Amino acid sequence: MSKKPLILGIESSCDETAASLITENEEGVPIILSNIISSQVDVHKEFGGVVPELAARSHIEKIDWIVKKAINESGRGIEEIDAVASTAGPGLIVCLSVGLSFGKAFASTINKPFIAVNHLEGHALSPKLNSKINYPYLLLLISGGHSQYLSVQNLGKYKRLGTTIDDALGEAFDKTAKLLGIEFPGGSQIEIFAKKGDPNKYELPKPIFNKGGCNLSFAGLKTAILKISKTINTEQEKFNLAASFQKTIEDILYKKTKIAFNEFEKLNNPQEKKFVVAGGVAANKKIRSMLIDLCIENNYESIFPAIELCGDNAAMIAMVGLEKFKLKEFSDLDHPAKPRWPLDEKAAFLKGAGVEL
Ligand code: KG4
Numbered sequence: 177m178s179k180k181p182l183i184l185g186i187e188s189s190c191d192e193t194a195a196s197l198i199t200e201n202e203e204g205v206p207i208i209l210s211n212i213i214s215s216q217v218d219v220h221k222e223f224g225g226v227v228p229e230l231a232a233r234s235h236i237e238k239i240d241w242i243v244k245k246a247i248n249e250s251g252r253g254i255e256e257i258d259a260v261a262s263t264a265g266p267g268l269i270v271c272l273s274v275g276l277s278f279g280k281a282f283a284s285t286i287n288k289p290f291i292a293v294n295h296l297e298g299h300a301l302s303p304k305l306n307s308k309i310n311y312p313y314l315l316l317l318i319s320g321g322h323s324q325y326l327s328v329q330n331l332g333k334y335k336r337l338g339t340t341i342d343d344a345l346g347e348a349f350d351k352t353a354k355l356l357g358i359e360f361p362g363g364s365q366i367e368i369f370a371k372k373g374d375p376n377k378y379e380l381p382k383p384i385f386n387k388g389g390c391n392l393s394f395a396g397l398k399t400a401i402l403k404i405s406k407t408i409n410t411e412q413e414k415f416n417l418a419a420s421f422q423k424t425i426e427d428i429l430y431k432k433t434k435i436a437f438n439e440f441e442k443l444n445n446p447q448e449k450k451f452v453v454a455g456g457v458a459a460n461k462k463i464r465s466m467l468i469d470l471c472i473e474n475n476y477e478s479i480f481p482a483i484e485l486c487g488d489n490a491a492m493i494a495m496v497g498l499e500k501f502k503l504k505e506f507s508d509l510d511h512p513a514k515p516r517w518p519l520d521e522k523a524a525f526l527k528g529a530g531v532e533l
């Protein structure tokens with residue numbers, strides 16, 4: 177029996193400090209030995225959003241014991257670790273620097289390779305922690321900072337098919353929650369409110385619904401919700417608005433995903449049609465079930481990370497580390513923190529006024 181790689185993953189790109197140890201079994205199926213996540217919700221609650229300086233300070237306070245706890249809970253010794261993988265971007269630079277510097281220092285202390293990981297690639301590979309997936313596959317990445325359709329050609333090889341031209345979907349959920357008076361971070365509460373409301377009560381805009389391929393836009397939706405939120409008074413009206421928002425998002429994703437299926441097939445002519453949904457918003461149960469039905473209608477296999485691996489975590493960073501380790505794709509110790517680090521570096525920048533679709 178050969179020794180399987182043991183990878184330490186570290187994540188600190190935003191407001192979660194996380195560390196994880198993973199390995200794999202004889203068949204090459206990943207095994208999560210520990211997955212420690214410390215959220216900073218309480219630190220940022222009173223400000224209604226993430227405050228970068230406070231987030232960085234909190235990472236600094238916690239990183240040592242989070243990594244120590246991840247190693248202890250894994251049941252393995254430091255000397256058994258084969259490589260250290262840290263998120264190097266995209267994210268808040270003051271936050272990224274904490275996990276990145278810690279990872280580099282740790283790797284050089286134990287004299288093992290260091291691997292810099294793109295946080296978005298972590299999300300992209302997160303379903304590999306519980307499903308076997310071959311390349312290529314179509315990915316819908318929906319998080320607090322990104323909303324994209326990508327054709328995942330291979331490790332590190334992405335072709336962007338569509339992106340949001342303004343807000344990210346998670347941001348739209350969070351802003352809607354704020355307007356409904358839900359405490360930060362409220363995105364995940366929307367579907368709970370929505371269950372008690374009438375989804376047909378408000379007609380909300382669906383920006384670029386009939387143009388722009390599988391590009392997305394949510395800013396107009398936010399403006400409409402802002403206007404309506406000023407006119408509502410009762411709890412029931414709030415539930416109705418949440419339900420109408422949730423339904424509008426489902427309609428948009430239904431239509432845009434069908435377009436993305438076509439574009440993915442044109443690009444790859446794939447033998448197996450696989451659709452992976454990842455990122456924090458992939459935890460939304462109604463979006464999940466709508467996309468599962470859409471996949472059944474279109475002969476796609478739908479693949480989601482486990483709910484607890486949709487949000488930011490270090491197991492997904494270790495997962496990228498594991499794949500890179502096997503290919504001996506190591507990073508130099510002067511690898512920079514990259515606040516902006518698109519998966520498809522060649523894709524055009526599609527944000528702001530004047531964007532032509
Ligand atoms: O991937 P993630 O943890 O962090 C980023 O990399 O951005 O995503 C966080 C986002 C937040 O905007 C949060 O509101 C959203 O995911 N989110 C949800 C749900 N759970 C988390 N949005 C809709 N429904 C949910 N159940």
Ligand code: ZN
Nearest residue numbers: 299319487488
């Ligand atoms: Zn994330």
